[in-house]
Amino acid sequence: MWYLIAIKKKSLKAIRTHIQIFAFLKEKKITSDLLGSKFEKILNICPREEDKNSSLVLQNKIAEEGSKDDEINAICKLRNVSATASNVEKLKALDMEYQHLKEANQHFKAEQVQRLYQYKAKKIIDESKKDNNTNNFNNYIYQANIKYMDGLGIIVHNKQDNFSAFFKTGKSFICIKDFKRALPFFIRCLNWSDGEFQTLSRFYFGFALSKTELNENNSKLILHSLCSGLELFLQELEKNFQKKQNILFSENNYSLFNLEFLEAFLIIGKLQRSFKIHLETIKPQDSFKYCAWLCCLALIEFNKKCPIDKDILINSKLLQDLIILLIDAHYNLAMDGNTNNLDKVGIKNLMNLVNLMRSLGNKENEHILKIQEEISQILVYSNIEEFYFLLLLGCSKFELYDFLNENKLESDSDRLNELLNESKETLTCCYQMFEKPLTEELINLIKGQKWWKKFTQAKIEKKDDQKFEQNRPASSNKSKIKDSKVTQPKSNIISKPIAKKNPVQPIVKNSSSSKTSQKNTHECKPQKTMLENSQPEKQVIKPADDNVEVKLEKNDQKVEIKNHINKSILFNQCQLYLARVNSRLKQYETAKEFYLKVIEREPKKQDAYIELASMLKKNNDLMGAVEVYSKYPLDLENNRETSSDSFEDAYICGELVSLLISAQNYDDPRLTKYLIIWAKIFGISIIEKYIAILDKANKVNACKEVYASVHGKSVDDPDLNQFFKLKGWI
Known part of the structure; x- marks a missing residue:
């Protein structure tokens, strides 16, 4: 039911x-x-075949x-x-x-x-x-x-005061992201006598408030509320790991899959950075580390409950949300509040992060695409003459444009045009510098873009702020820090700030003593810096492979990169994206030239064939699309195998057949050729519709040739002739 x-x-x-x-x-x-x-x-539940087919x-x-x-x-x-x-x-x-x-x-x-x-x-x-x-x-x-x-x-x-019902109703509104309607329910629960649920209510109240009315006036209230709930969450999470209780997800308030707690660490770090609030309990870097650490734990638990495969990666909303949180946390860690003068480690971290995002292929999330665009801008700003950085920037801007345009998420047409034009300018520079260095004209083209001007302005303002801070008296600085401290809110269950003296240690199975656990602690784990309450160590994210080497010049103004990735592959990608950009700008001839260049350099690049043929179809050039598909080198020897290559070949065959039938070009020898290949991969049933069209057009010889070749027999075979008689072809 x-x-x-x-x-x-x-x-x-x-x-x-x-x-x-x-x-x-x-x-x-x-x-x-x-x-x-x-x-x-x-x-x-699939219906029975007889029920499907029976008209009665x-x-x-x-x-x-x-x-x-x-x-x-x-x-x-x-x-x-x-x-x-x-x-x-x-x-x-x-x-x-x-x-x-x-x-x-x-x-x-x-x-x-x-x-x-x-x-x-x-x-x-x-x-x-x-x-x-x-x-x-x-x-x-x-x-x-x-x-x-x-x-x-x-x-x-019935005029009852049931706090449990109010709390769960508020949580149900949080689940459907209706934060405004959730707020009144959590406000009512703040009078709850149960200390644990009062703390949880305060946490969810702060979380809902951060999603509806986030500003400097209520930022301290949000921080108070979130910090109290997060300490309780970490304590209960450790207990749950030790007890290993089998509880329903819906009844477990402290599950790793309650992503509100993981996102709260992000909110705390971002609030402190945005409004320059100093917390004694947790620093921005530590909050981002906690978020990344808990996301990794959640992914491990996810894989235990449901082994991650390609289908799960694409369709599981929970897994996608976890990955987005993980990327966001690492992005904030890599940035460290500094976007202008990145060091060697910072460049490596950002490159690894953008490569991770592109390898996951998550092009259906606006937040991730915007992070990708911003990282690419920072990398280009660090070295404008680096081919790989320019390519990343051009691709990221185009992907963001495509997503916003297709989903109609951006009403400002000027913003969309800006993204598309900046993508074209960047990719053009990338294309020009493949064999020769950038000219001053092309460099000025990049520096004239809006984002570059914003970065330059931010750099100037930051320098002015640093000079102002240096010239201020020491007493005024101390008073400012003292006034901005946030005290821990009173609670029936929370009496100590997060990890000030007795921090919640990470979940370590079979830990014998605190000394041994401290020795085995990884340098990037957050509890070490929180325990000492000092400046956290610089996070080092090692590259996933040895394809990239980064070199920082002495003047800290220009970062050079030695890229061991095949530059020819990157150049092909640049041409493919230039073709896409020009097709969106309705410059079809230029787009066609770039598509053909990609096909010439990489004959098995299916995307180029499909996109070029689709563009020609839109312009009613059906035979032009046929000519494009005909250039694709089919693997005729393996067309009987159910490999990924043969299925990709089958798609091309299907498109060719469909185009030739639509153009009513029944006498084209390519029609029978691709009908045979297509049927050999998927079976004769896949082409029955097209055989019926040919039969109706009185193209009997073509039908007989296709049937004979698919079955590996001669047209004069006695068995086939009997079948042809039944069909009326003899």
Whole structure:
């Protein structure tokens, strides 16, 4: 059953049922986030083939559904609900009728109404799926939220002060990212006598506030609230690891998969940097290290519960959110508040981070794409004459433009045009410097871009601030630091700041003593710097491979890079992105030239063939697209194997066949050739539609040749001739 239905209204006994449904649906949502599309495959029950294909069964089903709809409309009419009313009103009418029949002891009729309710609810969901409508009703967490609001309505009706219900309702709003509606529930829970849940309520209040009204005035309040909850989280997390209790995700307030706690470390670090607030409990660098460390622990736990494969990586929302948090934490660590004068280690860290983002292929997240763009800008600003940096910048700007434009997330057309033009300028510079150094004109082209001017202005302002700070009296500096300190909020359970004297140690299994654990502690783990409450050590992220060497000149103005990656591959990528940029700018001839250059240098680069052919199709040049696809070197020897190469070849064959049929060029010898190759890879059934078109056009010889070649026989084979007679081709 997808849902429990027809719960009696305004009954205190029903509260528990509503809460149980809420827990079940929330668990379903978390499992869906964990498994992605695999979870939907598990839930889907495939209908039997005879039911699919039988028209009689289909007619009976339609008649049965029509009679059920008539019954529903009749019941709605009894309850003064019109047949044109909304689905919600109809479900309410059925619920009222069910309760009435149940109270009258007419259980048989009540069960019939219950089945009608189930039918109607399921039909609503099926219709929303067919329309590809991702509305709230078809989302597990929205359903869970509705059920908890039902339970809360009963509590309010009976004038009860149930803090647990208010807390869970607030959390359900956090899950659906409705932070404004969550705030009042957590405010009510601040009077909770239970110290633990009062601290949790304070944490979620601060978290919701940071998402709705983040400004300098309430920044200290947010920090107070988040710090108190995070210390409790770390303490309980250690206990959970030691006990190893099997608790449902929805009932575990301290799970690593509660990403609000992990994100809170990011918020604390960013707040301190943005508003220059000094905390005795935790420093910005330490908060980012904690976030990265906990994300790594969460990924390890994720892999234990659900081994990560390509399908999970693409479809699991929870895994994607964890990766985004991890990248964000490492980005803030690598930046260290300094964007202008990066040292050797800083350049390496940023390069490793941007390479990680590009290798994950996560081009469907605006935040990640913006981080990628900013890192690329910093790298170019450190050395404008580096080919690899310019290539990263041009590609990142184009990918951000494509994402914003396709998803219609940017209403400012000037911003989109700016991204596209800057991408073209950067990639043009990259293309020109492949064989010769950049000219002064091209360098000025980059320096004339908006982001470069902003970086230069920020650098000047930073120098002015440093001079001002140096000239200030020492007493004024001390008073400023003293005034900006944030004291730990009072709490029934928290009496000590995070890791000031007795910090929460990382979870280490089978640890014999504190001395041995300190010896084995990695230099990048956050607890060491928090324990000493001193300036954290410089984080060193080693490169993933030895493809990159970075050299910093003495004047700290220019960073040189020795790149051992094949420059020819990078140049091909530059030409491919230039082709894409020009196609978006509707400069089709220039785009075509670059696509053909990519194909010439890398004949098996499928993206170039597909994108060029698609561009020509849009301009109604079908035969031009055919000519492009015809240049692709098919691996004819392996076309029977189910390898990735043969499937890629099959896509090209399918596109060629489709184009030739659309152009009605039935006599083209390439048509039969690619029909045969396509059928050999996927089977004869894949081309039956096109064979029927050729048969209708009286191209019998082509049909016979295709069938004979696919089966590896001669056209004159007796068995095939018998088949051809049945088809009417002889």
